[in-house]
Amino acid sequence: MRAPGSDKGIAAGDVLLAVDGVSLxxxxxxxxxxxxxxxxxxxxxxxxxxxxxxxxSMLNVINGFYHPQHGRITFKGETRQRMRPHVAAAQGIxxxxxxxxxxxxxxxxxxxMAGRTLKMRGSFFWQLxxxxxxxxxxxxxxxxxxxxxxxxxIQHIRKTxxxxxxxxxxxxxxxxxxxxxxxxxxxxxxxxxxxxxEEKEDMSRFIIDVNNQYxxxxxxxxxxxxxxxxxxxxxxxxxxxxxxxxxxxxxxxxDQTVIDAYLGVPH
Amino acid sequence: xxxxxxxxxxxxxxxxxxxASVRGSRTAIRHKDLGIWQAWTWAQVHDTCRAFAAGLSAxxxxxxxxxxxxxxxxxxxYWSMMAxxxxxxxxxxxxxxxxxxxxxxxLSHAEVKLAVVQDQEQVDKLLSIAxxxxxxxxxxYDEKRGLRDYDHAxxxxxxxxxxxxxxxxxxxxxxxxxxxxxxxxxKGADLAIILYTSGTTGRPKGVMLTYDNVVxxxxxxxxxxxxxxxxxxxxxxxxxxxxxxxxxxxxxxxAGFCVNCPESPETVVEDRREVGTxxxxxxxxxxxxxxxxxxxxxxxxxxxxxxxxxxxxxxxKRCGEQILDRKPVPFGDRLLYGLGExxxxxxxxxxxxxxxxxxxxxxxxxxxxxIFRFFRSLGVNLKQLYGQTEASVYVTMQPDGEIRADTVGRxxxxxxxxxxxxxxxxxxxxxxxxxxxxxPEATARxxxxxxxxxxxxxxxxDATGHLKIIDRAKDVGRMRDGALFPPKxxxxxxxxxxxxxxxxxxxxxxxxVTCFINIDLTAVGNWAERNNVVxxxxxxxxxxxxxxxxxxxxxxxxxxxxxxxxxMGGAQVKRFLILHKELDxxxxxxxxxxxxxxxxxxxxxxxxxxxxxxxxxxADIRTEVTFEDGRKGVIAxxxxxRDCAVQPVAAAARTLETAx
Numbered sequence: 001m002r003a004p005g006s007d008k009g010i011a012a013g014d015v016l017l018a019v020d021g022v023s024l025x026x027x028x029x030x031x032x033x034x035x036x037x038x039x040x041x042x043x044x045x046x047x048x049x050x051x052x053x054x055x056x057s058m059l060n061v062i063n064g065f066y067h068p069q070h071g072r073i074t075f076k077g078e079t080r081q082r083m084r085p086h087v088a089a090a091q092g093i094x095x096x097x098x099x100x101x102x103x104x105x106x107x108x109x110x111x112x113m114a115g116r117t118l119k120m121r122g123s124f125f126w127q128l129x130x131x132x133x134x135x136x137x138x139x140x141x142x143x144x145x146x147x148x149x150x151x152x153x154i155q156h157i158r159k160t161x162x163x164x165x166x167x168x169x170x171x172x173x174x175x176x177x178x179x180x181x182x183x184x185x186x187x188x189x190x191x192x193x194x195x196x197x198e199e200k201e202d203m204s205r206f207i208i209d210v211n212n213q214y215x216x217x218x219x220x221x222x223x224x225x226x227x228x229x230x231x232x233x234x235x236x237x238x239x240x241x242x243x244x245x246x247x248x249x250x251x252x253x254x255d256q257t258v259i260d261a262y263l264g265v266p267h
Numbered sequence: 268x269x270x271x272x273x274x275x276x277x278x279x280x281x282x283x284x285x286x287a288s289v290r291g292s293r294t295a296i297r298h299k300d301l302g303i304w305q306a307w308t309w310a311q312v313h314d315t316c317r318a319f320a321a322g323l324s325a326x327x328x329x330x331x332x333x334x335x336x337x338x339x340x341x342x343x344x345y346w347s348m349m350a351x352x353x354x355x356x357x358x359x360x361x362x363x364x365x366x367x368x369x370x371x372x373x374l375s376h377a378e379v380k381l382a383v384v385q386d387q388e389q390v391d392k393l394l395s396i397a398x399x400x401x402x403x404x405x406x407x408y409d410e411k412r413g414l415r416d417y418d419h420a421x422x423x424x425x426x427x428x429x430x431x432x433x434x435x436x437x438x439x440x441x442x443x444x445x446x447x448x449x450x451x452x453x454k455g456a457d458l459a460i461i462l463y464t465s466g467t468t469g470r471p472k473g474v475m476l477t478y479d480n481v482v483x484x485x486x487x488x489x490x491x492x493x494x495x496x497x498x499x500x501x502x503x504x505x506x507x508x509x510x511x512x513x514x515x516x517x518x519x520x521x522a523g524f525c526v527n528c529p530e531s532p533e534t535v536v537e538d539r540r541e542v543g544t545x546x547x548x549x550x551x552x553x554x555x556x557x558x559x560x561x562x563x564x565x566x567x568x569x570x571x572x573x574x575x576x577x578x579x580x581x582x583x584k585r586c587g588e589q590i591l592d593r594k595p596v597p598f599g600d601r602l603l604y605g606l607g608e609x610x611x612x613x614x615x616x617x618x619x620x621x622x623x624x625x626x627x628x629x630x631x632x633x634x635x636x637x638i639f640r641f642f643r644s645l646g647v648n649l650k651q652l653y654g655q656t657e658a659s660v661y662v663t664m665q666p667d668g669e670i671r672a673d674t675v676g677r678x679x680x681x682x683x684x685x686x687x688x689x690x691x692x693x694x695x696x697x698x699x700x701x702x703x704x705x706x707p708e709a710t711a712r713x714x715x716x717x718x719x720x721x722x723x724x725x726x727x728x729d730a731t732g733h734l735k736i737i738d739r740a741k742d743v744g745r746m747r748d749g750a751l752f753p754p755k756x757x758x759x760x761x762x763x764x765x766x767x768x769x770x771x772x773x774x775x776x777x778x779x780v781t782c783f784i785n786i787d788l789t790a791v792g793n794w795a796e797r798n799n800v801v802x803x804x805x806x807x808x809x810x811x812x813x814x815x816x817x818x819x820x821x822x823x824x825x826x827x828x829x830x831x832x833x834x835m836g837g838a839q840v841k842r843f844l845i846l847h848k849e850l851d852x853x854x855x856x857x858x859x860x861x862x863x864x865x866x867x868x869x870x871x872x873x874x875x876x877x878x879x880x881x882x883x884x885x886a887d888i889r890t891e892v893t894f895e896d897g898r899k900g901v902i903a904x905x906x907x908x909r910d911c912a913v914q915p916v917a918a919a920a921r922t923l924e925t926a927x
């Protein structure tokens with residue numbers, strides 16, 4: 001995989017993505033109201049909040065699946081108001097989903113290979129015959145995919161249809177597919193939901209490794225506070241679609257509004 | 268091979284040079300990396316190891332110093348053993364999964380100067396104990412992932428080291444001749460390797476083996492089973508274990524066959540299938556897992572397939588072993604077996620990766636006769652051997668055609684075995700170790716001046732001259748009339764029944780043997796369902812009269828089998844009871860590795876032990892238990908006791924005290 005810091009002009013610590021005054025409503029339901037925050041290159045940024053706070057909507061806005069009514073999003077210096085998911089993907093935003101969204105009947109290998117689709121250059125003609133440049137390209141892509149398989153330690157399920165895999169491993173395969181895009185920004189929607197302690201520890205280690213080794217910037221939504229506090233560099237807290245806190249894990253943890261939001265206040 | 272050539276090829280570096288010249292283009296080792304089997308020929312391995320050795324001398328490794336090797340089975344880690352030996356240094360493989368504490372002890376005890384490790388995980392572990400291993404100068408790693416930002420003053424990348432070494436050998440004639448001289452100076456009596464025993468009792472001990480020990484043992488093993496350069500083995504057992512050192516390192520170099528390193532520990536089954544090993548080695552649990560996995564999968568198969576499978580398994584049970592042993596079998600059975608080979612056995616063996624297997628070994632502990640026979644009936648030549656690190660593996664092994672589930676075979680080539688008066692097995696062979704590293708007292712306790720080694724295991728020779736191991740010598744007791752009481756032997760015989768999960772045999776210093784039995788909830792629960800036995804709890808099922816009947820039938824069978832063995836006949840089980848709760852590590856009744864703590868249990872269940880010997884029909888017991896969440900509670904129960912018939916013991920046959 002590519003060495004970190006290779007994208008043009010943005011050094012570690014600079015703002016990679018800025019969300020500015022974003023509001024999103026579905027009819028009369030306000031999912032997100034005037035939220036602003038930024039994600040710096042190379043950091044692990046957590047988005048937390050109680051159920052229905054608008055966390056997943058926020059991720060959907062970032063990768064262009066939802067179009068906010070107000071506000072702007074600046075990614076790698078380019079400002080936009082609306083963008084389609086495939087354009088976001090092409091620009092280097094990859095994601096995993098809250099409910100695993102893999103091709104169940106395909107093997108681990110094929111699923112991760114699917115993550116390379118955007119990097120395929122060969123013409124349809126050569127692809128059709130699996131010859132010449134298409135074959136060379138396939139070998140290159142396979143090499144990248146094999147490195148990811150090695151990295152995530154899933155060699156033993158390389159040829160297993162993902163539908164047969166336990167949930168924890170499916171999550172790992174999904175991470176693998178996102179990594180195959182060699183993203184600049186990786187969005188993880190509850191990467192550890194429904195996992196047991198051991199699987200969570202494994203996943204945490206992979207997230208830290210991805211961040212360390214490839215320098216990939218990561219934004220994640222997670223409910224397990226222990227994991228969030230250990231993993232992330234900065235945390236943004238949403239409640240009812242509004243931002244109520246933003247800062248380091250320690251700051252957020254001691255913030256009274258956050259405590260109230262999670263534990264409730266006596267009325 | 269001529270006598271002079273053999274005497275020249277008395278160390279592994281010299282044998283490697285021979286392999287490079289005799290079979291230079293044959294594959295020596297493979298490693299599955301990024302999904303592809305990478306292969307190296309003997310010539311390539313020879314060149315790489317020489318370069319590696321030059322690289323090691325460049326960072327100051329001297330003859331006689333020790334080098335720790337930590338990691339999984341990787342070609343480069345095997346090569347590091349070779350490279351160290353080329354320099355005249357002594358490799359010390361260490362269990363990769365040992366905790367930092369244990370590793371610190373071994374490394375400092377072995378006074379290692381260098382460590383060759385697999386990856387970041389091991390580098391971290393070594394750095395964390397570095398202050399307790401003052402002799403350690405350099406750490407060399409195989410995989411660079413995650414190590415980019417580490418301080419490289421004492422850290423070296425293995426590939427870079429080899430490349431540097433190659434440059435030195437090419438450019439500097441002095442380096443070349445120094446390496447040649449060092450290889451030439453090596454002789455058979457030199458220390459080849461120090462293997463630390465895993466140390467289930469007390470501190471690990473460093474077993475020192477010379478080239479003569481290892482090379483002769485490896486050669487004898489190859490001759491015994493006619494192994495040659497066409498064999499394929501898969502290396503997946505710990506490098507620090509003597510078995511792996513002999514099978515995947517020594518024998519590969521002696522016979523010139525190919526070693527395959529799996530992609531990761533989880534892919535071994537798949538990798539074994541791709542390689543098609545011809546010579547296999549595994550502890551009993553590996554075979555057990557293969558069998559269980561097959562049976563579970565067959566439960567999910569369609570009715571037709573399931574029927575087919577069980578029918579042909581029945582055929583194999585009837586005649587498979589006889590066919591493997593080339594004994595006469597009725598023509599009809601032979602025909603059916605042939606059909607079964609096409610329909611069931613062949614595909615199964617292919618799944619297991621045992622299609623091409625010439626000989627497969629199991630050792631380490633007793634294997635269930637059912638499992639053993641299952642593989643043999645499919646046509647897999649599974650055999651047992653008995654070995655120890657102190658013997659460079661081989662003590663006894665089963666020759667073709669004399670294979671039984673309950674013995675460990677005859678003394679191997681050049682091995683003498685005798686039984687001491689207290690039942691302990693003693694052996695003497697060319698493979699016997701020199702001494703324990705820096706531990707003359709332990710050496711004196713284990714090895715007599717004339718070369719006999721106390722194995723620590725108790726055993727006896729049966730009428731056919733085969734050795735049977737019954738227990739650890741220190742666990743073997745005597746009954747009041749002086750008859751031997753080997754608790755584990757009795758327990759294992761009972762535990763081979765799927766309905767029985769755990770057994771505690773009691774009888775040391777008593778008039779007869781009694782035992783506590785734990786039923787296996789899965790197996791017995793399944794049986795209860797099929798037989799309309801209603802139960803609400805483990806306790807109720809355990810106390811059910813029908814369950815007692817079933818277990819009593821098992822005990823009876825075991826008594827018959829014990830009665831057939833003159834020395835063991837006195838250990839028949841006269842009374843038993845089924846415990847009302849499962850023995851549990853949380854309650855201190857089992858160790859964390861699931862071994863029974865006999866003395867603790869005898870104390871805790873004192874009233875039950877008393878009742879077993881005072882003739883009562885039932886007894887009350889109250890025990891404190893720890894629940895999974897840590898709360899404590901008390902279980903009270905009335906446990907029934909059953910009497911069993913004792914069989915007349917077979918007349919003592921001539922015992923072969925020293926079979927050769």
